[in-house]
Amino acid sequence: MQTGKRLRLKRIFGEDGRSVVVAADHGLMLGPIRGVVNLRETLTRVIQGGPDAILLTPGQASSLVDLFHGRDAPALLVRADWTNAFRDKTYTLPARVIRDVGTVKVDDALALGASGIVVYLFIGLGDEDEEAKNIKTISMFSRECEKRGMPLIVEPLPMGERVTKANYVDLVNLSVKMAAELGADALKVPYTGDPYTFERTVKAAGGIPVLALGGYSGVTIRDSLEVVEEVMQAGGAGIVYGRNIVQAQDPGEMVRLVRSIVHEGRSVLEVVGAAKKGRISLRVEPAACVGCNLCTAVCSLYHYGKIDIGRARLRVVQEWPSGAKPVVCVQCGKCITVCPTGALKKGSKGNVELVEELCTSCMACVESCPQKVILFNEEANRPLLCDLCGGVPQCAEWCGTAAIRVVEEDV
Amino acid sequence: MFEMKGGYTGRVLCFDLSLKKARVDSLSEKEAFLMLGGKGLGALCLYRSLRGKEDPLSPENPLIVSTGPLTGTIAPTGTKFSIVTKSPQTGVFLDSNCGGMFGVQLKRAGYDMLIIKGSAEAPSVLVVDENGAELRPSKLWGRTTFETIVELRKEFPVHSFLIVGPAGERLAPISGLMTDDMRSAGRGGSGAVMGSKRLKAIVVGGKRPIEVYDPDGLKRAAWVVRRMLRLHEVTARSLPRHGTVNIIEAVNEMGALPTRNFQKGRFEGASELSGEKWRSGLWRADKGCYGCTIRCGKIAVLNDKWVDGPDYETIWAFGPNCGIKNAKTIAMANYLCDAYGLDTISTGVTISFLMELYEKGFIRELDGLRPAWGDDEVFIRLVEKACKGEDCGRMVEQGVARLSRKFPGSESFAMHVKGLEIPAYEPRAAKGMGLGYATSDRGACHLRGYTAGQELLGYGGGVDPYTIEGKARLVIDRQDEKAVIDSSGLCFFAFYAITLKELHRMVVACTGQPYKDWYDFMRIGERVYNLTRLFNVREGLTRKDDSLPRRFLNEPMTEGPGKGQVVELEPMLSEYYRLRGWDEKGEPKMETLDRLGLKELLGSNG
Structure with a gap:
């Protein structure tokens, strides 16, 4: 590999060969979406988090060049093509047929001071001529990049009418391999959704670094960070996040969180502070509950290995005509005080524990529970108590609307 | 009975209304493998139950309720069941997919499928639980779906119901079924099939657990799905916020929003019916099914009434399709159809057909009403008559295909295929x-x-x-x-x-x-x-x-x-x-x- 390519790739990937890239080239494809309207302001905050590289369109790259000044500044990546493929009805004017064209030459990117260029590779288009044209464009970029010492990052995307709900992963892998054969130096690939299949995608790249891309932003930070963690588990070289970062409440902080997973190998639970150390307790927000019952389903699956929502250690009260409220054990301790034999005590996590040998099956706890969430296991002749799932209550984990959440108790 | 490893209960409940007899069959593992469940297994069962050319309203046509292996599990959105039967509206295959708790409860009662044959002597309710099924005489015949829910709820506080409204009772071909949580299996006339069996409601509930083959594997796989739903714009934002009508402006923009019985593809009042307008207007709450946090369902409040919806198809069928711009009129028509058990798409399209008949001079008036495009008052009267089966309402409840036969020359704008009215895309x-x-x-x-x-x-x-x-x-x-x-x-x-x-x-x-x-x-x-x-x-x-x-x-x-x-x-x-x-x-x-x-x-x- 030429010196130019090698030096520039090192700017992107650094010593550990991993990279956190922030994509901010959306304006060209999607228009003034949230987060990229005032790009200078957003990127100023992004840079505080220390991304390895930032992807911009050529026009923005020239006007924001001062953001890349300095020894520790992020590397600049330049988007070298345009497409309408992402313009669905969420944006103005849905695309009718996918089109993709090169917008700048490699020389232009060199002049901009870019450390790499990024181009799309479409697979699955109904019009195969269009697919062929796309390949031709990439080949030309590839040859020019080779001459100029400019890293080529290819972004393979299964899109178009020949993509089905079955062939998606195979199309990702096909296009990844094609990109590698066309001379890509790194890849920006859609996450296939789970680490098992993504591992195969990484293998298909044959050693070329694979960065996963994000797409729409998650409901919570954790949704986005889980993807980062799995990509790294699957052998990915890092992540290219756009909306997940530029639309975050604190883009700089989001970059820091992503960095800590990519470069420091920390886990999501550590990073978002979901793993509580001391005593915990459950709280409910009834207005947020939609009555989906995922909490009761997962509670029963966790405790019994089967779905039995009627035997969950919490319940969901449905309300007419819509809405519901979860009723959970709030660790109030009433059962402990009424137990005549002292068979119930506070556990290390703040849960109520049963001392089997002291229990006389008197039902006092079941009857006294203000929440009516203590059930009785007829077979074992013992009460069924919320055990806070050993510190990570599954009901709160699975609740999609934070109607059930975990709070740390002040000791 | 073979050992099901999970997902399925392995049991199929067959109930003959004529004989008042229940039988439990075992599900074939091979058939489950090949057809999966829901629509697939229902279709296989229907294919074998009939020989062809039977009258859909005859006792031999089975009404099949069929769940899938993921119904009632922790698979996100695992709420669905299918109604499978021969349609009285089309005379051919019908499956109608429905959400809510009913399918989940059927699994908890211990059955993957419920097959109802025969016909009851008198109006009845079928109560299904772990112990089988029992047919009880019912005094609820003639009552609206809402009244029926209230009455049944008194006796069955935790069960789920599948109900036929007055329209289905009188065998209206465009009648559907409603659940107790107001999800509907609307299309193709399943209401009339249940009505022909003199079955007012199916009540189902149980406490059986659903076995899972690999609990940890399912949890991991379901977690991935949960996250993917939260990472996609449509499932994380568009549908939760704007319901299914989130697309109406885009469809209109593309000139594909059928307007005035498919005469045009753009409606001048479309932006007034957008998701944002409904959200700041009549909608008061979001509603989701079992296992789902998307909450595409919305609840509108109209005077003192709760209206479930309206959704995109309903808004279109009563709105642009009939030239109606008023959200309140649309919501009211939605309410009436739910109460009486008519399919909103078919009702809207049949009324728009009448409006075009009027426009083209095939009819001069209907019981003194002049069905002109966009006349809110006449429109609501027509919906009301269709729901109650009064006068010209008897024409509406037949659907477009039957109606057009009475007006030679109207076939070219009778908007149906195989007898089922065409929905909201041009x-x-x-x-x-x-x-x-x-x-x-x-x-x-x-x-x-x-x-x-x-x-x-x-x-x-x-x-x-x-x-x-x-x-x-x-x-x-x-x-x-x-x-x-x-x-x-x-x-x-x-x-x-x-x-x-x-x-x-x-x-x-x-x-x-x-x-x-x-x-x-x-x-x-x-x-x-x-x-x-x-x-x-x-x-x-x-x-x-x-x-x-x-x-x-x-x-x-x-x-x-x-x-x-x-x-x-x-x-x-x-x-x-x-x-x-x-x-x-x-x-x-x-x-x-x-x-x-x-x-x-x-x-x-x-």
Whole structure:
């Protein structure tokens, strides 16, 4: 590999060969979406988090060049093509047929001071001529990049009418391999959704670094960070996040969180502070509950290995005509005080524990529970108590609307 | 009874209303493997129960309630069940996919499927639980769905109900079924089938656990799905915030929002009916089904009434399609149809047909009413009469196909396929939808072959809506995907974010069935589509029934982006048959049935 390519790739990937890239080239494809309207302001905050590289369109790259000044500044990546493929009805004017064209030459990117260029590779288009044209464009970029010492990052995307709900992963892998054969130096690939299949995608790249891309932003930070963690588990070289970062409440902080997973190998639970150390307790927000019952389903699956929502250690009260409220054990301790034999005590996590040998099956706890969430296991002749799932209550984990959440108790 | 490893209960409850007898059959593991559940297993059961050409309202036509292996589990959106029967509206195969707790409760009662045959002597309620089924006489005949829910709730505080409204009781061909949580199996006349059995309601509940083959595997797979739903714009934001009507402005923009009985593709009042307008207007709450946090359901408040919805199709059928701009009128019509158990799409399209009959001078008035486009007052009176079956309402409840026979010359604008009214996408401005309507197994349906997402909304990079090239393949892929989704117990909407890969992982973890990969699931969809085709062929359907109203074939669109377009159906249809492995008449070839294992499965019946 030429010196130019090698030096520039090192700017992107650094010593550990991993990279956190922030994509901010959306304006060209999607228009003034949230987060990229005032790009200078957003990127100023992004840079505080220390991304390895930032992807911009050529026009923005020239006007924001001062953001890349300095020894520790992020590397600049330049988007070298345009497409309408992402313009669905969420944006103005849905695309009718996918089109993709090169917008700048490699020389232009060199002049901009870019450390790499990024181009799309479409697979699955109904019009195969269009697919062929796309390949031709990439080949030309590839040859020019080779001459100029400019890293080529290819972004393979299964899109178009020949993509089905079955062939998606195979199309990702096909296009990844094609990109590698066309001379890509790194890849920006859609996450296939789970680490098992993504591992195969990484293998298909044959050693070329694979960065996963994000797409729409998650409901919570954790949704986005889980993807980062799995990509790294699957052998990915890092992540290219756009909306997940530029639309975050604190883009700089989001970059820091992503960095800590990519470069420091920390886990999501550590990073978002979901793993509580001391005593915990459950709280409910009834207005947020939609009555989906995922909490009761997962509670029963966790405790019994089967779905039995009627035997969950919490319940969901449905309300007419819509809405519901979860009723959970709030660790109030009433059962402990009424137990005549002292068979119930506070556990290390703040849960109520049963001392089997002291229990006389008197039902006092079941009857006294203000929440009516203590059930009785007829077979074992013992009460069924919320055990806070050993510190990570599954009901709160699975609740999609934070109607059930975990709070740390002040000791 | 064989040992089901998980997901399925392995039991099928058959109840004969005439004999008042219940029987529990075991589910065949092989059939479950091949047809998955829901629509697929229901279709197999229906195919075997009938021989062809029976009257859909006769006692021998079974009413089948069929769940999927993921119904009632922790698979996100695992709420769905299918009603499968022969449709009194079309005379052919009908499956109607429905959410809510009913399917979950059926599984908890210990059954994958409920098959109801025969006919009760007097109006009755069927109560199903772990111990079997019991038929009880009912005094609720004649009551609205809302009243029935209130009455049944007194006796059954935790059960779920499937209810027929007064429209179904009097065998109105466009009547559907409602659940206690106001989800509806609206299309194709399942209400009339239940009405013909003199069954007012099915009450179901139980406490049986649903076994899971690999609990940790299912949890991991379901967690991935949960996250994917939260990472996709449509499932994380559009549907939760704006419900299914989130697309109305985009469809209108594309000139594909059928207006005034499909005369035009753009409605001047569309922006007044947008998701944002409903949200700041009549909607008061979001509503979701079991296992789902998307909450596409909305609750509107109208004076002192709670209205479930309205959703996109309903808003369109009563709104643009009838020239109505007033949200309150639409919500009121929605309320009435729910209360009396009429399908909102069919009701709206039949009324728009009457309005065009009036416009064109076929009729001068209806019981003193002049059904002009956009006349709110007359419109609501017509809906009311249709719901109650009064006077000219008797015409409406018949649906478009039957009605048009009384008006020679009206066929070209009688908007139905195989007798089922056409829903809310203009096929001249989205030709895949045209082929989808023509070839859908239950008659015109937007969801069986939903190409609109690509043709009109730009999803997945978009597809040229006006070309016919490649549309046969596109429609087949969408139909097969939908057929397997409807057999799984999951909701179609989850698949904006996930693929069959996620379905594969969840089904394998849940059931332990040895599916090789996700392509197996595409084949299940294909198998289901071929089986329903066999059913329809046996009923006498031929190529000429895979057609569209002449309006789409011969009348070019007069304005909008699709100006000048018609649906060039025949070439698409020929290609469709060829790719499906069907002959020129549209009958599946023996080698196709053999390849899909249907020849073996159906044996001598085939």
